[in-house]
Amino acid sequence: MNASAQDRTTGSGSTITAIARAFAQQMAGRVGGTIASLATVALTTRTLGPENYGQLTAAVMFVTLWMSLTEFGVGEIIVRRVTDSQRSVRPTVHRLVQVNLGISLTMSLPLMAVAMVSGILVYHNQPQVVGMLVIISVSLALTTLHTAFDPVFTVMMRFGAVALADFLGRVLTLGLTIGLVVADAPVYTYAFAQIIPPLGQLIIKAIAARRLGPLTPLFRGRESLGLLRESLPIALVLVIAVLYWRIDGVLLSVLSNPVEVGHFGLAYSIAFMATMVSELFLASTLSTTTRLFQSDRAAFGVFVRGVFEAMYFVAVPVAVVGAVLAGPLITLLSSDSFSDGAPVLALLFLAAAITFLNGSASQALFAAHDQHFLLRLNAVTLTINIVLNVILIPLLGAVGAGIALVATEVIGFVVARVRLARRSPVREPWSFIVRLAIPAAGAGIVAWSLHGVNPVLALLAAAIVYLGVNLLIGPVTPGYIRSFRAARSVGADDDGPVLALPPGAGHVESQAPADGAGPGSPPRIVPRNGQGYTHYDRNQVAHNISIMETAPLDLSALRRSFGWDDRTRDLYMRDPWAAVPPQTPMSGSRLPGSQRPSSLPPSPPHPTPTDLRSRRVPPSDHATDQNPSDHQRADS
Template identity: 25%
Template sequence: MLDKLAAITQRLSPGLRQIIGNTSWLFADKIFQLGLGLVVGIWVARYLQPQDYGLLTYALTFVSLFGAITRLGLGTIVIRDIARDPAGKDETLGTAFTLQLIGGVLTLVLTVSLVSLLKPNELLTRWLVGIVATGTIFNAFRTIDYWFQSQILAKYIVVANNLASAIYAVLRIILIRLQATVIAFAWAGLAESALRGLGMVIAYHVHGNQMRRWRFSFHRAKALLRESWPLILSGLAVYVYSKIDQVMLGSLLSDTTQLGYYSVAVKLSEIFDFLPMIIYQSVFPKFSSLKEQDPDEYLSKFQMYFDTMALLWIAVAVPVSILSPYIVNILYGKSYAASAPILSIYVWAQFGSNFGVARSAYLAVEGKLHYSLYLSVIGALTNVAINAILIPRFGALGATAATLMTYLLVIVLLNFYFRELRLVGKMIIRSLNFYKSASRLLKLVQ
């Protein structure tokens, strides 16, 4: 068996072997973190029970609403620029780091100010939001991860992330044993953010780089922001149409119990979200160079990329939907039984994640990122409107239905409205013929 796998591997191109190797590292990283995080996360959810777990989820999702300000939409642009111009990496990384540090501080100020206006009498909620938001400042160190992605080198950052995840898991277990309150778990999350930042710095230096060589450039900052501002706005809009349901559940209903049920269903259905992301991280630099070298091969490979996303979606959605009552009962217990019907429906919305990531890669390579803004704004407005109608009447199930309808509109249907995106729409439709999708992918190893 191993001999056959080795023979197949040798028939692949060096570039494809590099992608597979990098993807394997990222896959192993996510499996470790998901396995550890799932076990400890379930323990935390069982300990806190739906209401407190829903309250912690509200703080996390509320802060995430401003994640676009923290990231400033720089990830894809920085990775692309370093891949194209390795000599300018210190200026690019130094400028991106400074901008994201400023974004983290702005996120802290904005979230604390806004939650104080929305919930002036809920001191615990305001503290939770403030602690979680402080962790976004350390996200500036993720700039280092952009460099590793641009070089298709995952193993260094994998070690750093796994160490931080292991320490975070131990902290939460200790808090459960000590019967700590919900606010202690927010502090543990802040500690994890700091540890991840430190781990990335160490990994960067171990690889022979020096952060002190980084330099900030106003000219480079203006260039980055000029290109990334559509991504900042679209990132905010993407969050609104993909995650505002959790914020609205916590705001429109009298308590956070429904949010607790819903967040469990969302967490379970999104367990495999790492798959499209690690594939994206591995193939994106190659697409950028392939477009210039061989346009026909570039489009052929992009179709295979969408085929992969379609097969991943159906492979996850079918078994999870059927087995949802057993999954929820075994993992979370009877107190979360109401999460099962939500999970059985919500898991089908993962086509939005899979195809959305693939489309983002296409828009970035083609220089059409402004469409991300148009699509995201339409999706955000649609999702808020549908959630406002359905949540008061149907609670968490209403939020689930709103997510499915929004994704169908934004990820699939709107591609055919914009002329320059019709090719993406056709790729998605072709990928839904699962037999032909599998046949095209098998050609990679023949």
């Protein structure tokens, strides 16, 4: 791909269409992969039982403690550098990824060796855990290499290869697991299934990334140190975040017994499969979020509010229906020997739902260059989590670990949300949340009524009721959905409005001509606080939008074409909610925030290279289908 083609891709990648396409690609692959993962979990748990499965889980969780160092947050810095409109000269993503590959090649083998040695020391009295841990440690080296390619796909919004790699890795893992079950293989051989996903991702991503541009590893000491220095706060956040997500399992393996670890591991695997939606969504919106914060704070606020609404739309039924169906689901996917893990699964469904919201808040704070605050917040919540685990695990076992996780998730979300409100014009969508309670209650009642019949039937019926009630009475009604579609296109006629605000965010106000003479002023967009912005006609906006979509992204030129001068910009940046004269437009009447998807999502935990950003998205799905790279994007 030549430079101009790359720029066009990067410039248009912030549109809602590109985001929706990226989400759809990853979701398609992830849904298929999740089905394979569920089958893998079912086969593994039924074959191994709680105790052996607990030992496998202990080995996986210990290795994933080191996963934060496989990417070190460099991918997030690359995305931010390439999409930062404040830079006079923005580097190319390919050049930075080449340097990142050099860093990854240097770090991969030492990281694997450190994980092996430390694991042997910790579990020296559990030889079976040590054997599996040594095998699984190989995945660290593979993950270090394949995550280095992720910024290319994130910046260019090309997630087809990411989705394919994730899907094939899970399917191949299922195939290997079936072979192990049929062959009645010893327990330690199940650890080899953990190597398949990162190996498949490395091969597919390397081939796909190479087609997008030159990606020969570069060993440049000064450039490498610059990236590592800038990524240090994110790396610390990642270390804390991965500890946060895995320390409970490790503490369970030390303070309790393998059976409790098995219950927790299975519940964790099931509950956090639901996080694929938030992972994919956040991975697909990272570059847009960072770009909007730099260029247009009001648009940033509208866009992030839309992200929160989408996450609430998915998180609420996960918490409600998941808690109701926890018992039937855990026995369906394993056996009656795991039935005591039902309360743990109910707690982890609630924790998973809260991670959707935590991820959204953390990504917005990352876009606002507030990663230092995220570091402090994660350090505090990790400390609280460890203290609660040490107190509760000896008393309640896996249930105690679940309670500790929910408690710290709530604390983290509340604090992050308060900080975000102070840093940007993002407000909580309270009316949306209140209206969402009605369809959620309906779904919960239906799930409860049918949970004794068949959990799959109950789940499908609850989903149908939830979506149906939303369409009928809201908040996600046909009108709500149409508002997003309208925001993506210019009005039907030259005089019609071109910007559709999200429901409840404001309204379009016509301005009458002064003294009845001449045509009136252009209509204004009036947010809830009553401040208005000029609403341009179709032709003018279409012309300016075409600049953004067909040429390299130059936000400065785009602002000037709209009449956004430096004086107004400086005033606006000092106080995003200050009254702006009606004749002064925002940096684009077609606000990206108003185009947000109605139910969007990178993939990744490792769905995409951007999982990191969202602070609470877990690093891998489950002990029998580890996707190490998936964890990275949730915690910057």
